[in-house]
Structures are given as C-alpha cells and as structure tokens.
Amino acid sequence: MVSDLKPIILPAHFNYIAAFLSFACQLRCSYCINHHGGDLVKKRWMNGDDWIRGLNRLVACDIPITMQGGEPTVHKHFYEIVKGIKPDLQIDLLTNLEVDADEFMRQIPPQRLKRDAPYASIRVSYHREQQDYDVLLKRVRYLQERGYSIGVWIVDHPEYMDHTRQVRRQALDMDIDLRLKEFLGPLNGRNYGTMRYPDAVNSKELRHCECRTSEFLIDPAGFIFRCHSDLYANRFPIGHILDVQPPRLLGKWVPCAVYGKCNSCDIKIKNNRFQQFGHSSVEIKNISTPYAPNKEYVEEVVNTYGKPDKVLVG
DSSP states (O other), rough: OOOSOBOOOOOTOOEEEEOOOOOOOOOOOOTOOOSSOOOGGGGOOOOHHHHHHHHHTTTOOOSSSSEEEOOOOGGGHHHHHHSSTTTTSEEEEEOOSOOOHHHHHHHHHHGGGSSSSSOSSSEOOOOOOOOOHHHHHHHHHHHHHTTTOEEEEEEEGGGGGGHHHHHHHHHTTTOOOOEEEEEEETTTEEEEEESGGGGGOOSSSSEEEEEEEEEEETTSSEEEESHHHHHHTTTOOOTTSSSSSSSSSTTTTTTEEETTTTOHHHHBBEEOTHHHHHEEEEEOOOOOOOEEEEEETTTTTOOOOOOOOOOOOO
C-alpha cells in the first residue's frame, strides 16, 4: 500500500530522535519520572503498524531512532516494530534489559542494533532499587559476547557513590563499557546538574521566552513534542506522527510561557551524538522578567511511593 503520509526531513541542527513506545515498565523505582505530575503510564499506546508507518516517514539520516520509555520492550509489538522499520534507518535502544536474552537474539540480529558511533547502540540502565547488578552485568556480557553493541549507564547519585563504584569495578573486570550519568535535581539543599540555563529548572517563578529544540520526541500515543518538559506534562504537542503533513513548527523558534518548568534533560550541558561536550537539547533566548509564581516548585526530590529504599546487591 502506498502511504499518503508526507516524508519528514529533520532540520540540519537536530541531534536526537526518541520513540517513547511506552511509559510503562516492569520495575517500580521510587524516583521514576513517569510517575510524577500525573500517571503517564496510563497514556494510550499506538499499535505496531502505526509506529512502523510513522517512523518510516523519516528520511534516512545519521541520527538513529532511539527506542525508549518507560521500558520499550514491554510494548506488545516491540519486536515487530524493530523489524518493520526500513533498513536505511538506524535504531538504538534504551532499556533496563529485563528481557529473555535468547528470545531477544532470536528476534533481533546484532547488526540491526549496531552502527559506527563512539557509544553503544543498546544502552542499558541499571536501577539499584530494583535490579541485581551481578545478574544484569552477566546478561549484558552474554549479549556482548554474541556481537551486540551494548553498554551500561548509571546515574551517579551522590548518596550511592560507593555502590556505583563497586558496580563499575565489576563491569570493568568483565570488559563491559559502563558510563556514569550526572545526577540532576535538588538534594539535601543543593541543586545538582550542569545546566545551560540554571534558573529554568524547578524555579520559584515563571517567565516567557523563545526556545528551539534539536530533538524529535514522540510519545506513546504518537504525538510529537518540542521538549521533555512538554512531553511529560502532555503540553502543547506540535503534531502527530500520522498527520499527513510534517509538523510545521519542527525545529523553529517558538514562544514558551513556562520557563521555570523546564526539564533537566533539555537544558543540561552534555555530549552530543558525536560525544562532543557542550551541547544542550534546547536553546533559549529572549527570557522575560518573572510574570507569575511556579505553583509546582518543590523544595526537595520526593519519593513517589513513600517506600524505603531497598538495595539489591549481587
């Protein structure tokens, strides 16, 4: 069948494509962003055929489509989606790797998730509350030995640094690429994270501004958002992946009235896809004076479920 959907050509300055297949997950981490500000896990999912139609509109470029969530592998059509994406589009995967490794290998060959890049195509996140790191690292090594481009990423939480270094040492002994991600947010009276616009996150005041994104973010229902802040708040989608015409605001400077509610992922200074430091996902200009209080400001990071932290060790 010939598709009536027009091709989507990303602007030249774009750096990232994120397909949030689902906000659901097998794990129940107390700090999970998907349970803050409304229950995102209940958001409607697109089926596999619609994901394939929508993603295959993208014109081939050197930016991979990163499957993520939540946990993308919980989507009931996950394997069909990966296999249905046209071969000239590259695919990356962000996952907790709570999968049957042998079934994963039966469904997806190593070369489908492998490209010439300075970091792994399968990026595994370790969650200390919910996972046994010894089991996880052995699963990663199992896939690595069979040709998969795979590594592990851990948030470098200030209170768990000893545990993180223990995991890192074991990964090094197993010849596994393990990298630390900067902890972001307020903790014990201090704000963590290297931000391009420090007063844009969790500010006591709201401001007007103009912003421009370098990311193509698609939520589980297929809506396209300019930034993670809009995505998680379900605020101001600029289009849908199955709209006939591409989003006209894609990559444009757009007015915004919620500077102060920005998401750290959008404004932190980080590596781009070439691993060059100094990139931020969103550029911001023409920031106004405050016009209203931010009623969602919080003094401290909260434990969403009010449960004590339980550490699983190998």
